[in-house]
Amino acid sequence: MSKLFGDYIRAKREALRKDNPEYSIRKVAQRIGIHHSYLSKIERGEPASLSGKRVVALAGELGENPGLLMIMSGKVPESLRRAVFRDPEWVIEVLSRIEDDADR
Known part of the structure; x- marks a missing residue:
């Protein structure tokens, strides 16, 4: 994943977390079926990849358009x-x- 994608995801998740603690990195990662350290890598723009299924799940969690996140993630x-x-x-x-x- 790219740094741009990671920054975008982190910003969206953190904005949601301000009003709801259910958007901690651990809880979001758990709900989409990955380890929190892996989501952290993605948010930092380190080499990591999400399957299309996980990108769609992440979009659902963040209230984003799945197609948009797929494109942003390089899929x-x-x-x-x-x-x-x-x-x-x-x-x-x-x-x-x-x-x-x-x-x-």
Whole structure:
């Protein structure tokens, strides 16, 4: 996982934890089925990987869109893969706009 992904996850989890102690790193990790030290590695951006199933579970825990977290984690959801095959030109156009915006 990347540092950007880890920072994003940590920020989301910590924001939820301010109002609810159920969002401690230990409790979130336990609910998605991983060890808390592994989630800590991910949040620090150290080399670690989550399966698609675990990314979706983490999204559910954090109230995030699963597809968004899949993309942020470097995985491509099956629904997006299908969209690419349905209309590759449209995807290229959208990606170009995203890249142009990122360059600003």
